[in-house]
Amino acid sequence: MATKTTIAIAILALIALTAPASAADQATAVLKDADGKEVGKVTLIAVPTGVLLAVDLTAMPPGDHGFHIHGIGQCEAPSFKSAGGHFNPEEDEHGLLNDAGPHAGDMPNIHVPASGKLRVEVLNQSVNLGMGLLGGKGTAIVIHQGADDYISNPAGDAGPRIACGVISE
Ligand SMILES: [Cu+2]
Numbered sequence: 001m002a003t004k005t006t007i008a009i010a011i012l013a014l015i016a017l018t019a020p021a022s023a024a025d026q027a028t029a030v031l032k033d034a035d036g037k038e039v040g041k042v043t044l045i046a047v048p049t050g051v052l053l054a055v056d057l058t059a060m061p062p063g064d065h066g067f068h069i070h071g072i073g074q075c076e077a078p079s080f081k082s083a084g085g086h087f088n089p090e091e092d093e094h095g096l097l098n099d100a101g102p103h104a105g106d107m108p109n110i111h112v113p114a115s116g117k118l119r120v121e122v123l124n125q126s127v128n129l130g131m132g133l134l135g136g137k138g139t140a141i142v143i144h145q146g147a148d149d150y151i152s153n154p155a156g157d158a159g160p161r162i163a164c165g166v167i168s169e
């Protein structure tokens with residue numbers, strides 16, 4: 001009798017532990033440019049050390065572009081300023097080369113070839129999906145016209161925002 005009860009409680013505890021994680025183990029951001037045209041998609045997958053971003057761009061200007069997670073889940077064209085600054089829950093400074101950084105939303109530049117198409121996977125170990133990217137005001141993926149210099153505040157001197165996608169379940 002006591003053993004059965006113990007097992008039942010153990011199973012319930014297991015369900016309670018695993019349910020929240022599986023509720024948000026994947027998210028998506030459909031990227032649109034300033035004209036509202038779809039230019040790519042990012043699939044975000046929860047992994048034990050953070051979030052793996054599978055980037056699939058279909059129509060971007062060739063060249064080097066800053067690639068970040070911004071701290072508000074709103075993409076209002078054409079400026080995409082509605083997405084706010086970089087996702088930065090720890091209140092760090094900007095930049096992968098900054099001793100006082102980086103923002104959790106800082107990630108390496110992407111390099112788009114002449115075709116305008118690029119597939120790349122990026123591991124961000126400073127974020128998580130459940131209480132992080134999908135919580136609060138939400139978050140958005142933003143691609144900039146220029147490259148992030150990895151040090152200038154507040155946003156790496158990467159220029160205007162040319163594509164944006166709200167991260168959603
Ligand atoms: Cu940005």
Ligand SMILES: [Zn+2]
Pocket residue numbers: 068086093094095102103105106154155156
């Ligand atoms: Zn930043």
